[in-house]
Amino acid sequence: MANAFAFVESRGGELRRVGLEAVTAARQLADGTGGGDVHALVIGAPGIATKAEMIAAHGADVVEVVEHPGLALYSPEVVAATAAARIGAGTYRAAFFSASAQGRDLAPRVAAKLGVALGADVTAFETSGDAIVVRHPVNTGKVIATLTITGTPVLVSLRPGAVTATRAPRTARTETIAPAMDPGSARVVPTELLAGNTAKLDLGEAPVIVSGGRGLRAPENFKLVEDLASAFGNAAVGATRAVTDDGWRPHTDQIGQTGRLVSPDLYVACGISGAIQHLAGMRTSKTIVAINKDREAPIFKIADYGVVGDVLEVLPVLTDAVRKAKHSH
Amino acid sequence: MTDFYAIDSALSEEERAVRDSVHRFVDERVLPIIGDCYVEGRFPRDLVPELASLGVFGANLPEEYGCAGLNNVSYGLIMQELERGDSGVRSFASVQGALVMYPIFAFGSDEQKRVYLPKMASGEIIGCFGLTEPDYGSNPAGMITMARQQSDGSWVLNGAKMWITNGSTAQVAVVWAKTNGDKDERSIKGFVVPTNTPGFSARDQKGKLSLRASDTSELVLQDVHVPADAILPKSGGLKSPLMCLTQARYGIAWGSVGAAMACFEEAASYACNRVMFGKPIGAFQLQQARLAEMLTEIVKGQLLTLHLGRLKDAGTMTPQQVSLAKRNNVSMATDIAREARRLLGANGILAEYASMRHMANLESVYTYEGTHDVHTLVLGQAITGLNAFQ
Amino acid sequence: MKMAVCIKRAADMETRFKIAANGTSVDETGVKFDIADFDGFAVEAALQLKEKDGAGEVTVVSLGPDTVQETLRKALSMGADKAVHLKADAVPADALAIARVLAAELKGGGYDLVLFGRMAIDAANQSVGPMTAELLGVPCVSAASQLTIANGRGTARRELEGAAELLEFPLPAVVTIDEGIARPRLPSLKGIMAAKKKPLEVKPSQVGESRVKITKMELPPERTGGRIIGEGPAAVPELVRLLQTEAKVL
Numbered sequence: 006m007a008n009a010f011a012f013v014e015s016r017g018g019e020l021r022r023v024g025l026e027a028v029t030a031a032r033q034l035a036d037g038t039g040g041g042d043v044h045a046l047v048i049g050a051p052g053i054a055t056k057a058e059m060i061a062a063h064g065a066d067v068v069e070v071v072e073h074p075g076l077a078l079y080s081p082e083v084v085a086a087t088a089a090a091r092i093g094a095g096t097y098r099a100a101f102f103s104a105s106a107q108g109r110d111l112a113p114r115v116a117a118k119l120g121v122a123l124g125a126d127v128t129a130f131e132t133s134g135d136a137i138v139v140r141h142p143v144n145t146g147k148v149i150a151t152l153t154i155t156g157t158p159v160l161v162s163l164r165p166g167a168v169t170a171t172r173a174p175r176t177a178r179t180e181t182i183a184p185a186m187d188p189g190s191a192r193v194v195p196t197e198l199l200a201g202n203t204a205k206l207d208l209g210e211a212p213v214i215v216s217g218g219r220g221l222r223a224p225e226n227f228k229l230v231e232d233l234a235s236a237f238g239n240a241a242v243g244a245t246r247a248v249t250d251d252g253w254r255p256h257t258d259q260i261g262q263t264g265r266l267v268s269p270d271l272y273v274a275c276g277i278s279g280a281i282q283h284l285a286g287m288r289t290s291k292t293i294v295a296i297n298k299d300r301e302a303p304i305f306k307i308a309d310y311g312v313v314g315d316v317l318e319v320l321p322v323l324t325d326a327v328r329k330a331k332h333s334h
Numbered sequence: 335m336t337d338f339y340a341i342d343s344a345l346s347e348e349e350r351a352v353r354d355s356v357h358r359f360v361d362e363r364v365l366p367i368i369g370d371c372y373v374e375g376r377f378p379r380d381l382v383p384e385l386a387s388l389g390v391f392g393a394n395l396p397e398e399y400g401c402a403g404l405n406n407v408s409y410g411l412i413m414q415e416l417e418r419g420d421s422g423v424r425s426f427a428s429v430q431g432a433l434v435m436y437p438i439f440a441f442g443s444d445e446q447k448r449v450y451l452p453k454m455a456s457g458e459i460i461g462c463f464g465l466t467e468p469d470y471g472s473n474p475a476g477m478i479t480m481a482r483q484q485s486d487g488s489w490v491l492n493g494a495k496m497w498i499t500n501g502s503t504a505q506v507a508v509v510w511a512k513t514n515g516d517k518d519e520r521s522i523k524g525f526v527v528p529t530n531t532p533g534f535s536a537r538d539q540k541g542k543l544s545l546r547a548s549d550t551s552e553l554v555l556q557d558v559h560v561p562a563d564a565i566l567p568k569s570g571g572l573k574s575p576l577m578c579l580t581q582a583r584y585g586i587a588w589g590s591v592g593a594a595m596a597c598f599e600e601a602a603s604y605a606c607n608r609v610m611f612g613k614p615i616g617a618f619q620l621q622q623a624r625l626a627e628m629l630t631e632i633v634k635g636q637l638l639t640l641h642l643g644r645l646k647d648a649g650t651m652t653p654q655q656v657s658l659a660k661r662n663n664v665s666m667a668t669d670i671a672r673e674a675r676r677l678l679g680a681n682g683i684l685a686e687y688a689s690m691r692h693m694a695n696l697e698s699v700y701t702y703e704g705t706h707d708v709h710t711l712v713l714g715q716a717i718t719g720l721n722a723f724q
Numbered sequence: 725m726k727m728a729v730c731i732k733r734a735a736d737m738e739t740r741f742k743i744a745a746n747g748t749s750v751d752e753t754g755v756k757f758d759i760a761d762f763d764g765f766a767v768e769a770a771l772q773l774k775e776k777d778g779a780g781e782v783t784v785v786s787l788g789p790d791t792v793q794e795t796l797r798k799a800l801s802m803g804a805d806k807a808v809h810l811k812a813d814a815v816p817a818d819a820l821a822i823a824r825v826l827a828a829e830l831k832g833g834g835y836d837l838v839l840f841g842r843m844a845i846d847a848a849n850q851s852v853g854p855m856t857a858e859l860l861g862v863p864c865v866s867a868a869s870q871l872t873i874a875n876g877r878g879t880a881r882r883e884l885e886g887a888a889e890l891l892e893f894p895l896p897a898v899v900t901i902d903e904g905i906a907r908p909r910l911p912s913l914k915g916i917m918a919a920k921k922k923p924l925e926v927k928p929s930q931v932g933e934s935r936v937k938i939t940k941m942e943l944p945p946e947r948t949g950g951r952i953i954g955e956g957p958a959a960v961p962e963l964v965r966l967l968q969t970e971a972k973v974l
Contacts, residue, residue: 113855116851117857120820121820123819126850143941144845151939152938152939153937166974197889206903265366285607308949309971310953310966318957319957347794351801355913402912402917403914
């Protein structure tokens with residue numbers, strides 16, 4: 006019987022899917038040890054308390070709610086101090102965070118405040134005697150490490166999608182908690198949340214690359230590729246040699262034997278047949294999606310997920326779906 | 335794969351750091367554009383300031399002249415990496431460093447060194463080297479370019495030079511000429527000639543099918559009047575320009591290995607990815623034999639240049655040793671480039687791939703700075719003591 | 725401005741990794757090592773801040789065995805002024821244990837700004853920077869894709885999923901650097917020569933107990949490819965589902 010803690014991430018007054026995944030993970034751990042209590046903490050501007058029901062529905066026994074007008078934006082110092090105080094106030098075997106942009110900022114701060122170990126960016130976990138054993142991709146995902154973490158509690162940040170948020174309704178108690186420090190006294194002050202994500206990422210660095218080829222038929226259709234990249238938010242735009250030779254895109258965007266060699270987490274090949282010189286530049290990508298009219302195109306041979314169809318028809322629908330998926334996180 | 339013999343472990347940390355910097359420069363700045371430059375017959379001039387700030391020009395000359403002060407192994411590694419990009423880019427650096435900065439450093443006055451070397455290291459001044467003449471290639475001793483000293487001590491130069499890399503781009507030419515009507519090669523002296531001197535003209539040689547990303551020019555000197563201090567005071571006889579060529583050939587021995595490595599890597603990668611008859615062509619014995627042969631020759635060339643570099647750093651390297659390395663490595667690289675091109679099948683004739691570009695370039699490298707045949711005779715003479723040139 | 729940049733020596737990620745015979749580490753035979761990717765961005769960011777100020781000092785710090793000195797000299801050849809090698813047999817897997825060693829070194833160093841890469845590209849914890857900041861008791865912004873410093877205050881931008889946020893903070897502070905900032909410069913050949921003459925101080929370090937132990941390393945399953953999931957726009961929902969639940973990239 007071990008208790009578990011979950012930090013439930015939110016943005017703009019809405020819970021993020023990864024936040025509920027943390028609750029599910031905490032529930033799984035508690036149940037796996039014979040059924041302890043799950044405490045879930047959610048922090049936000051007044052109104053966030055209305056989300057307690059949703060959190061309980063995913064398996065929290067106690068929902069700890071911190072509402073403060075100064076916490077509409079993620080305030081790292083206030084949230085870290087509050088989470089550390091709440092974790093420290095209970096007896097937890099593990100505390101789950103999300104390995105999201107926010108969670109990866111938050112979890113190490115909390116771990117240092119509590120003086121406990123953190124398993125970061127975890128794709129799977131289990132309890133093993135006194136320890137928590139986690140799996141964590143290292144070396145850009147080319148190697149998977151299994152880590153054995155000791156101490157109490159163990160902090161875990163979960164890679165988005167590592168567990169599927171699952172309903173497990175409880176009759177939860179809601180506790181209203183004050184932030185552990187006055188948001189007005191924070192040194193690091195969030196000043197603005199910018200919707201969309203316009204920073205131009207380099208092809209060599211972007212976790213996602215959306216790339217276009219002749220299948221787009223005309224240079225102006227590259228807009229569809231750019232739209233999909235911007236829906237991902239962390240994507241760069243690439244192109245084939247044919248397209249850069251024709252001047253549709255600058256030569257610096259070319260991926261292939263003579264261009265950039267890339268291996269992003271996700272490569273989306275749009276209207277690219279997969280000439281050998283192009284494949285040489287991207288075949289080490291971790292996940293490859295191909296959209297192409299020609300079912301026999303070589304790109305499908307190496308794609309993890311192939312969609313046979315006109316890229317001009319598929320892209321707008323995909324862009325829309327990606328945008329929705331990103332916002333529900 | 336191209337460090338099959340763990341030669342990295344025989345390099346110092348500094349040598350590896352130099353190699354890695356130039357390697358990354360070539361990957362990022364040269365390889366993406368060089369195929370197009372080659373097709374268009376254009377030297378990538380924009381790279382000159384970047385190469386200069388990286389510090390490749392005269393990199394083995396002392397720091398007091400604005401140079402990097404590297405050892406000769408590091409210098410060789412720079413040449414290897416540049417030629418992994420293109421022989422034309424390496425040729426530019428060879429000419430600037432080994433054929434213009436080196437003679438100014440070795441034969442020049444303090445004033446000439448102070449005026450020219452820092453500005454050549456920084457790429458503000460580009461140089462060319464005028465030795466070869468239309469009718470005197472392998473036989474430079476027969477040159478007819480003549481410098482006559484005037485009563486005020488100044489000089490007037492007349493003659494023509496051919497196959498001059500950077501000729502039309504250069505602000506300064508090191509011109510080799512016989513002096514005062516003396517036809518003996520012992521009268522040969524070097525002159526530092528600003529290319530805007532009246533009577534000096536340079537014209538690009540058209541129609542090249544090799545070294546297309548490099549400027550090659552013909553120089554004409556018609557009553558070119560230069561002051562007394564234009565002469566390189568410590569130069570004397572044909573051995574002076576030949577000393578420069580030894581420096582340049584040393585770099586070529588390294589550079590050609592770089593070109594061979596580029597072709598081998600391209601071929602090996604292609605062989606693993608290109609599927610024919612249902613499997614990668616690298617799974618067929620014929621292609622494996624090709625690749626095994628290429629790698630073996632590259633390793634031998636790498637070991638040869640590294641030891642040559644150690645000898646040069648120890649001050650014991652002989653010109654004949656340089657001849658052996660230039661002769662072997664350029665010939666080896668030429669063969670590898672051709673084999674790589676063949677392995678690439680039809681794709682191998684495209685400028686998108688590097689092998690045919692290297693193959694064509696290396697025909698020039700095979701021919702310049704002492705042809706393969708001339709170096710054969712140099713070695714023959716070293717072995718037998720008998721001169722087979724005449 | 726007095727700056728420190730904490731850097732790690734990491735394998736070249738282009739490597740085709742093999743697992744060592746012990747099953748708990750990567751076989752390092754023939755593997756090239758360099759400044760870990762993001763840490764190179766952090767060094768570049770520090771150098772640019774110094775150049776913009778026209779004054780300042782950049783100290784690079786690295787924990788590990790003697791091999792990290794080559795990594796430190798690489799940073800010196802890029803333009804850092806001084807280096808500190810915190811000598812240890814190995815870098816522990818416990819980020820907090822690393823942070824404690826670094827904090828002990830940085831404390832009392834009088835640094836206005838301590839930079840880290842967003843994460844070490846090999847261990848991929850993204851934890852040491854914020855942990856060090858907590859131990860030092862100074863403000864921290866992690867994964868900054870833009871950073872400006874003026875009049876003793878900093879402004880940073882962080883990239884979020886489908887959004888971005890701006891934050892302000894006073895110095896001294898710890899900032900971890902994301903890739904957007906600026907590509908690390910190539911060390912010039914003169915820089916490489918100059919690095920040999922710059923101070924590199926070697927200090928013994930006390931690495932405490934590591935509560936994170938690597939019990940296994942393995943390669944992920946080989947990619948199969950060749951899977952067609954559907955036709956036309958109708959295939960999109962299935963694609964998105966697979967990207968979320970199977971590939972876990974969305």
